[in-house]
Amino acid sequence: MRLHRNLVLAVIHALDLIYNENEYADKVVQKTLKLDKRWGARDRKFVAETIYDMVRWKRLYNEIAGTKEHYTRDNLWKNFAVWATLKGIDLPDWKYFEGTPTRRIKGKFDELQSIRKVRESIPDWMDDTGFKELGDKWDKELKELNKQARVILRTNTLKNTRNQLKAALEAEKIDTEILPGYPDALVLTERKNVFLTQAFKKGLFEVQDASSQLVAPFLDVKPGQKVIDTCAGAGGKTLHLASLMQNKGQIIAMDIYGHKLAELKKRAKRDGAHNIENRTIENSKVIKRLKGKADRVLIDAPCSGIGVLKRNPDSKWKLNKEFLDRIRKTQAEILDQYSSMVKKGGKLVYATCSILPSENEKQVESFLSSNKDFKLIKEKKVSPSDSGFDGFYMALMQKEA
Incomplete structure (x- = not known):
């Protein structure tokens, strides 16, 4: 995978807004995706998923980068270098990445796997509270909560059936699967912006998690x-x-x-x-x-x-x-x-x-x-x-x- 400067700059700018201006990640992602109309689906996917990934693993990346939770521009680049290294992405020859200790990053990652609150990237108080209330189950819950959420739709049965909705979305090149045990639910097989579809504009569904x-x-x-x-x-x-x-x-x-x-x-x-x-x-x-x-x-x-x-x-x-x-x-x-x-x-x-x-x-x-x-x-x-x-x-x- 090759990194594109304008996409990475957009990610860094978004993280600055989330970490330093205390803006909400979902709102920042929406704003960021409107920055350049020339971005294709793959570009938009990279920007959105990288922002969320870095926010999700903020503590872990910060510990590996040794940036002391000071999110200056330079430190945001250091955190990004950690993300890219752990994803197996070759760092380009940009000034921001000069002297990145890739071997030390991987070693530090392995070393931190024994500390749950860092490994799962959560604050101390949350780890203490979760373990106190849920015991060993807390480990399993955290592992799942750090995965990317799937996009689930709920059929609006005032206007159509689940099978009719499935067919309507397929006509718009959006593939879904039926979710057993959830009578109105469809799950997207691939993340797409369903809010742009005619099916959404006609009120045929709402986006709503299965639970x-x-x-x-x-x-x-x-x-x-x-x-x-x-x-x-x-x-x-x-x-x-x-x-x-x-x-x-x-x-x-x-x-x-x-x-x-x-x-x-x-x-x-x-x-x-x-x-x-x-x-x-x-x-x-x-x-x-x-x-x-x-x-x-x-x-x-x-x-x-x-x-x-x-x-x-x-x-x-x-x-x-x-x-x-x-x-x-x-x-x-x-x-x-x-x-x-x-x-x-x-x-x-x-x-x-x-x-x-x-x-x-x-x-x-x-x-x-x-x-x-x-x-x-x-x-x-x-x-x-x-x-x-x-x-x-x-x-x-x-x-x-």
Whole structure:
């Protein structure tokens, strides 16, 4: 493989924005890919995958390069040289690579394999927390969470079937495979920008990880019910609920961020989901007005996101222990407040994209111990290492009639 200067410069510039300006990796990748219209599919793939790769392995490369976590321009080039050397790429005769100790890089890599937090490239606090909560399973989860996420689509059954979607994408030269055990899912055989397809513009599918596709069916919704999605965000699960309800009944999509609900409105229009009403949570009155009114309530709670690190590798550098402590408190408060909207005999799902018991089953146990009118029906833990997909947790509870 030959390195092209303009592509590598784009990667270095992107890393500078992520490491030094604290910008989000996905947004930086989107911006970077628009820099040069002449780039072909292979160029774009190199830029996007190299940025994500270097963010994912940031700590490991930093330790090997000996750059002391100071991400000056020179140090970013040193980190890039580590990446290229470990990938077996010959370094060109550029000034940035003068004196690169390729043999020492490989030796240092081997030497660091015995230190899990460096080998798997995560902060100390995360390694301590993960091992404390998951024991030996933590090693397996980390290995999987450091792999690149596959692109999974969810068929919008309001507009087509999975087989029809598969055929529509094939007509646009996008190959997919059916995913057994996930009734609406297709997985891309090769990464492509599906957002440019006519199938997407017509609202025939949404991009949604396989594990995330398990949450809406877990709520056991029926057409005609009143359903509240309390932390709807941009609405991936809300739209899934709408399709499961065949557009019948009412879904109230709530969030504290109005701009996210505005995005949901656009997506719902494209998907032909007509039974969704958006409400921004500006104060507690919004919740109080709906007390005891809902057949089903979904709480897709804010969390550490440790289960989705393969999708958002930069989040491990933005997270800290203090945030985790705060978010656990927030989860308990949300569960306590939002559960009041469930009517007698109604059902509630608490879900997170975390694999830590302290954010999951421990929260549910604590909630049930102080809310005796609810009982646990079932819970599901989705392990990244067992499933190959994102880590998720979901608990289905019912309020006594």
